Amino acid sequence: MDSLTLLAFARGPMLVIAIAVFVLGILWRLFHLLWRPSKPDLSEPRSTAVVRGALGAIVTRMWHHKTFRERTLAGTLNAYAYHIGLAIVFFGFVPHIAFIERLTGLSWPAVPGWLFATAVAAVFVGLVYALMVRLTSPVLRLLSDFDDYASWVITILPMITGMAVLSLALDSPYPAQPLYPAPLAIHLLSVELLLIWLPFGKLSHAFLVFISRGATGAAFARKGASL
Amino acid sequence: MSAARITVGTADLDHPLDLTSPRLSVEKPAVRYDTQGDRTDSDRLAAAMAAFSQDFGRDAATWLESCIHCGNCAEACHFYLTTRDPKYTPIWKLEPFKRAYKREAGPFAWLYKAMGAKSKVSVAELEEWQALIYDACTLCGRCTMVCPMGIDIASLVGLARHGMSQAGLVPHELWAVSERAAREGSPLGATPKVLKERLAWLADENEVDMHVDLPQAEVLVTFSSIEIMKYPQSLVATARVMNHAGYTWTISSAGYEATNFGMLAGNAEWQKRMTMKMIDAAIACQAKIVVLPECGHAYSAMRWQGANMLGRPLPFKVLHVSEFLAENIASGRIAVTTVGRSVAFHDPCQVSRRGGATQAPRDVLKALGVELRETRDSGDLNFCCGGGGGVIANHRADEIRYKAFVIKMAQMDATGADEMVTSCSNCRQSFDDGQSHFRWDRKMGSLLELVADHLAGPEGIGATARQVATAP
Amino acid sequence: MDFDKDLDARGLNCPLPILRAKKALGEMTTGQVLRIVATDPGSVKDFEAFSKQTGNALLEHSAAGKEFTFFFKKK
Known part of the structure; x- marks a missing residue:
């Protein structure tokens, strides 16, 4: 298979498969959760503002309580660094926007080159730091399983493969013909691996975070307890 | 490991109480019986798994699937903070239960089973985890406050205890006191007879009116057996406050025990039995308010779980005694003097x-x-x-x-x-x-x-000769 | 030895004497001396470790009968 065929495969059938698995996987998990039995709570609620409680928990849990700051600040800041970094890299880079535009027709302005470079650095440093903590903290070593390490590798792979495609000046327009079809194909395949893996492993926290926080927020609001 | 296990049958109920030390419980057992019933491992496991998959409803399933293994919950747990032993990380206390859920009932259970990807939880593991979900978790829920995913770990531990109880894997003392509560009506020997004797003595000694088994009352007062056996002045204080506020109130010898060790042990049947006694007593005397004693889990058991035990909303209001005091002080029905400390x-x-x-x-x-x-x-x-x-x-x-x-x-x-x-x-x-x-x-x-001790006015201290008013 | 503050930790078991000493030192100024009298035999080892950990100098300690006396200089 020559590199252009590989690229065609990565851009064509494999992309369709990856997006299908991504969407169906998430839908299946959501359906599975909603389908689980849920007994009505007959206790007299202290407050009926459960929706506000759920939304409130989603927002307030974005930051820790002051009393935990000393012990969780580093981890929280680091998580923000690589999450925001990933978002900037994925949604703010010129070729990525062009790629999405070709698929969906949607487009938006790119971020400046310096911001993109900072985001890339934040992702690499952040992910490496997170792994180091995972490997050295006795608590995290005990908790960690295959999913944690696999998810780490699958998340950093598109970053590494993407670096190999970075041959142009950061602000230059997206070329009609890719200069290096093979590295680009590999980059795309690594992103597709991420899409396929996401619904199955811990990366599903991307959508579960809202449901989990919301469930607790609603339950606590009902009791008049704060989170 | 099963060979060395000692089990306790239903005939062996001789767990004497220790009511003299600062903490009331059964006496320290010379030999521990941390498994109940004479059953095979596969039978225990089947019972545990059936209870787990039944219990893991929508919220619990969401929480079990959401952990990102960040370890922050350790930093909220008093047992981890004071030992630095990673096994006390709150979410780790649920490890076998998480695995059981994912393997038996999770979204990809079919896949795991087909691939053999997640191993089956063993009885030996459940026995090992008994020390984590019963000994090293007070269900205090501080970990819930730090979890970035908002997982309510304490709720999950409570549910995991159901499976453990079904499997007959409850720690010796907890099983012994909850069994006694189900049998005698109180975990610490505060039987109706003991209660009545105490109330008569307290009424006489403290010159305070006590009301027992009145056929009708606005308020049904309940106690914790810890108060009855260790802090009897709390019973006196309750009576003084009720008399001061001018409620018609009663204690019911059919439903006075508000502690619920069945709930703590994870035995849903015993939990319901204890709760229903109070609910039935309240309905019998047409109480508008049930006041729960100074007891934490009694509040959870009745205020938030009582209606679910009854199967319909409670026909009365449930207040923790601190809420009752706050409401009545605010309304002016209870007047207090200044403490000044x-x-x-x-x-x-x-x-x-x-x-x-x-x-x-x-x-x-x-x-x-x-x-x-x-x-x-x-x-x-x-x-x-x-x-x-x-x-x-x-x-x-x-x-x-x-x-x-x-x-x-x-x-x-x-x-x-x-x-x-x-x-x-x-x-x-x-x-x-x-x-x-x-x-x-x-x-x-x-x-x-x-x-x-700081009620304003003459009701504060017994002014006239008092006695126990008991219904005929 | 002269001291600026006296802490009676007699009768208290480990780690209460340490907790009390920490609190007392927190309320003092640098260079001041705290005297502690304790009865828990474990407190000797504890206070030595406490000194190393916190940097507050353990100037002197002595035992008389069942009582142990410690002098700490606030860092």
């Missing part, structure tokens, strides 16, 4: 953080004119006394419980307050036990007793 308040986790009644005791203390000195972590972020969730009954947990208590001592000491009060008799005995263990020169008091 500084007080540090210890929040019972199940009433404050997990019950939503954090403000009530503070309103009461404000009315008493005390200078409230909050601990560094107070209110909803309060550290547990270490004795909740049935942990205090369990001798095997003593060592880590004392370690965890050090946080509490340090925070209480740091307030420099003249006195300490709480509104949970279980917390209180936990403090008493810690006080004795560390020879601490501070004593935990009761919010209810503080109010009863």
